[in-house]
Amino acid sequence: MELVDLSVPFLRSRRNAKWQRFGSDVIPAWVAEMDFAIAPPIAEALARIEREQDFGYPSYAATVTALAKVFSLRMKERFDWDADAERVQFVSDLVQASFASVMAFADPGDNILLQTPAYPPFRDAILKTGRRLTPHSLRDDGQRFVFDVEALAAAIDSQTRVMIFCHPHNPTGRVYDRAELEAIAQVAIRNDLVVVSDEIHADLVYPGRQHIPLAKISPEIAARTVTITSATKSFNMPGLRCGLMHFGSRALQDRFEARIPPLLLGHPGINGFEATSAAWTQCQPWLDRLMAHLTANRDHLVSTVRSEFPGARIYAPEATFLSWIDFSALKLPGTPFQFFLEKARVGLSAGDTFDVASREFGRLNFATSRAILDEILGRMIEAVRAR
Numbered sequence: 001m002e003l004v005d006l007s008v009p010f011l012r013s014r015r016n017a018k019w020q021r022f023g024s025d026v027i028p029a030w031v032a033e034m035d036f037a038i039a040p041p042i043a044e045a046l047a048r049i050e051r052e053q054d055f056g057y058p059s060y061a062a063t064v065t066a067l068a069k070v071f072s073l074r075m076k077e078r079f080d081w082d083a084d085a086e087r088v089q090f091v092s093d094l095v096q097a098s099f100a101s102v103m104a105f106a107d108p109g110d111n112i113l114l115q116t117p118a119y120p121p122f123r124d125a126i127l128k129t130g131r132r133l134t135p136h137s138l139r140d141d142g143q144r145f146v147f148d149v150e151a152l153a154a155a156i157d158s159q160t161r162v163m164i165f166c167h168p169h170n171p172t173g174r175v176y177d178r179a180e181l182e183a184i185a186q187v188a189i190r191n192d193l194v195v196v197s198d199e200i201h202a203d204l205v206y207p208g209r210q211h212i213p214l215a216k217i218s219p220e221i222a223a224r225t226v227t228i229t230s231a232t233k234s235f236n237m238p239g240l241r242c243g244l245m246h247f248g249s250r251a252l253q254d255r256f257e258a259r260i261p262p263l264l265l266g267h268p269g270i271n272g273f274e275a276t277s278a279a280w281t282q283c284q285p286w287l288d289r290l291m292a293h294l295t296a297n298r299d300h301l302v303s304t305v306r307s308e309f310p311g312a313r314i315y316a317p318e319a320t321f322l323s324w325i326d327f328s329a330l331k332l333p334g335t336p337f338q339f340f341l342e343k344a345r346v347g348l349s350a351g352d353t354f355d356v357a358s359r360e361f362g363r364l365n366f367a368t369s370r371a372i373l374d375e376i377l378g379r380m381i382e383a384v385r386a387r
């Protein structure tokens with residue numbers, strides 16, 4: 001795994017959005033993908049497809065059944081969660097899964113809860129389908145962002161149908177603990193909500209924290225939870241388009257299918273299926289090495305931000321390779337996104353795309369080599385000093 005010697009010209013020659021979005025002198029640290037090479041077993045799975053010219057229609061019934069079993073075994077092994085292979089629907093990506101869930105479980109005009117700040121496409125899934133967004137702010141308790149269950153309960157009314165729940169949370173990097181999950185589950189059950197639990201970052205949890213799938217909390221919450229996940233984030237292959245929805249009960253899946261015919265969702269391609277299978281069965285050693293590298297990068301980033309940007313606020317993320325930084329104390333001209341793009345030639349994610357109240361925040365992706373991370377930080381430090 002090329003964790004150390006990444007070459008900027010090589011990365012820039014990729015056609016991906018990460019490296020193409022900004023000017024050729026900008027180092028990108030925005031979209032949630034990593035700069036690293038994929039794990040060798042995934043590369044081998046893709047090479048086999050090419051070698052054998054296996055580009056026809058996949059044998060869907062067999063492929064879907066086999067990969068659903070792999071998913072279920074992986075969830076048991078990683079999180080001691082009994083996910084049912086029969087309750088799996090494959091999709092191309094999780095944005096599709098969140099749109100489909102919103103359309104299945106709420107009518108136009110219904111209210112949908114979303115913790116803010118939020119991954120921007122969740123807002124689109126609500127607003128672009130004519131549903132109404134009920135924002136529920138995470139609370140900064142001075143140590144981290146916490147889930148305010150009382151505020152959640154207060155935000156619910158008779159038109160609230162669904163909660164989109166992101167766990168671990170992007171952009172704050174929170175990993176909710178059992179007590180928080182139990183409280184959330186109780187509110188959802190009491191108010192007859194369907195919960196769409198996006199757990200795409202579940203593999204990227206740092207030492208000292210543990211991911212507990214929401215559907216594992218109790219059979220009652222499982223019965224109303226759609227867990228959406230994929231291997232694409234943690235194994236760095238979002239371009240391969242393979243994700244899944246897991247329904248915690250047959251009744252929930254029936255309700256979904258009554259509104260969204262599964263064939264409308266299409267199927268992932270053979271590359272996505274095969275790569276996901278390789279990731280979940282053969283790539284844990286690669287993931288362990290990745291997490292060691294990300295842990296060191298995270299710690300380095302947090303200490304550098306604290307020492308070099310006095311007043312900026314950063315909590316070490318408990319999961320994800322994303323950091324959520326409050327630059328308000330620096331009184332930068334413009335937003336941090338604009339300032340660092342123009343003056344440092346670093347492309348962060350803009351805070352206000354996650355929440356209008358977060359315009360003084362920037363999200364920084366640190367899934368790169370230490371040398372590139374230091375280049376990013378060095379440019380930002382220079383820009384702040386020169387301001």
Ligand SMILES: Cc1ncc(COP(=O)(O)O)c(C=O)c1O
Pocket residue numbers: 031032092093094095096119166170198200201230232238243
């Ligand atoms: C929480 C969350 N969900 C979903 C996605 C996107 O997933 P996909 O590429 O499968 O749509 C991301 C990507 O950053 C994410 O952070």
